[in-house]
Amino acid sequence: MMKTEQLNLVQEWDKTFPKSDKVDHCKVTFVNHFGITLAADMYTPKGAEGKLPAIAVCGPFGACKEQSSGLYAQEMAERGFLTIAFDPSFTGESGGFPRAMHSPDIDVEDFQAAVDFLSCRENVDPERIGIIGICGWGGMALQTACIDTRVKATVTSTMYDMSRVAGNGYFDAADSKEARKAARESINAQRTEDYKNGTYKRAGGVVDPLPEDAPFFVRDYYDYYKTERGYHARSLNSNDGWTVNTQTSLMNMRLFTYADEIDSAVLMIHGDNAHSCYLSRDTFKLLKGDNKELLLIPGAVHTDLYDRKDIIPFDRMQAFFEEYLK
Numbered sequence: 001m002m003k004t005e006q007l008n009l010v011q012e013w014d015k016t017f018p019k020s021d022k023v024d025h026c027k028v029t030f031v032n033h034f035g036i037t038l039a040a041d042m043y044t045p046k047g048a049e050g051k052l053p054a055i056a057v058c059g060p061f062g063a064c065k066e067q068s069s070g071l072y073a074q075e076m077a078e079r080g081f082l083t084i085a086f087d088p089s090f091t092g093e094s095g096g097f098p099r100a101m102h103s104p105d106i107d108v109e110d111f112q113a114a115v116d117f118l119s120c121r122e123n124v125d126p127e128r129i130g131i132i133g134i135c136g137w138g139g140m141a142l143q144t145a146c147i148d149t150r151v152k153a154t155v156t157s158t159m160y161d162m163s164r165v166a167g168n169g170y171f172d173a174a175d176s177k178e179a180r181k182a183a184r185e186s187i188n189a190q191r192t193e194d195y196k197n198g199t200y201k202r203a204g205g206v207v208d209p210l211p212e213d214a215p216f217f218v219r220d221y222y223d224y225y226k227t228e229r230g231y232h233a234r235s236l237n238s239n240d241g242w243t244v245n246t247q248t249s250l251m252n253m254r255l256f257t258y259a260d261e262i263d264s265a266v267l268m269i270h271g272d273n274a275h276s277c278y279l280s281r282d283t284f285k286l287l288k289g290d291n292k293e294l295l296l297i298p299g300a301v302h303t304d305l306y307d308r309k310d311i312i313p314f315d316r317m318q319a320f321f322e323e324y325l326k
Contacts, residue, residue: 005037032113039093040086043077053128056114061136062237064092103249111144128325153324158305166250205241217275259286265324271300
C-alpha cells in the first residue's frame, strides 16, 4: 500500500503570475513509484463538466510550480484542459530527502506519476492526456514520451537536453574525454567532502550579483530568476541551486536513445534567438513521423518562453492538443 507523505502546502496564492478568474485552483498531491509525495497545483476550467482532456506541466530545470509551469497550466486550463503543474521530487513543496537532488530516472518517473494521478481522476478522460515540459523538463517530457504510451501528445518549450549539457558543457564546449574526466574528478572530490561533512554542497543558483562581463544567456537567466519578474523563494535557480553532485547521474546517461520510436504527437517550441536553440534543432532530427513539429519563434530568446504571454504560442499549443487529445 502506498503511503502519502504529509506535506505542508501553502494555500494562499504565491505565484509569479496573477490568478485567473476563469479557472478553479486547488493544491493536490500524488505519490511516485519511489514513494515520494509530489505537490501540484491543479487548474480546472470553471463550470467544466464531464471527462476533460488533461495536461501535466513541469519545468524549467531548477524552477518551481509557482513560476513558468504554473503559468502554462493556468493558461491551458483557461482553454478547456484540466491541468496540473507539479514540483519535481526533492524540490519546492514536493517531498523527498535530501533536498535539491534529482536523477533523470526519477525525473521521468515524476511525469509518469502525474499521468497516473490524472488517469485515475473521475473528471479526466484517461485516453486524452498530454504533457508539457519547459527548459530542462522539456527534455524529461520528451524522454517520458519515449516510455509512456499513455501520453498522447507532448509539448516541449525552450527545451534543454540536460544530459548533453552535463556531459559536453554549454554549447558542447567541453566535449572531450579530458574535459569530462576533469568534471568527474571535481564532482567525485566533492562527494568525499560531502560524506565527511554530513551535508551536501549546493552549486548555487543563477549568479548574483551579475558580473559585468556575464554572457547574454546568463543575463537572460538573471533577468528572470533574480528579479521581481520571476523570483520565488522555493525556486532553486533563484536561490542556492542544486547540489553539486547531482550532475553525476546526468553525466552518466544520455536522453533520447529511443526518441525515434515515439509514435505519439510531439510539438517542440523554441525561440530562434535562444542560446539553447541548437538543443531543440538537433533533438528534433531524432523524431520520426508526420505528427512531429519544430516551431521556431522569430527573435525569441530562452526565457521569453518562460512567461512572455505575448510570445509563447498558446494558440498553437491549444490547437495541437485539441488535434491529438481528441
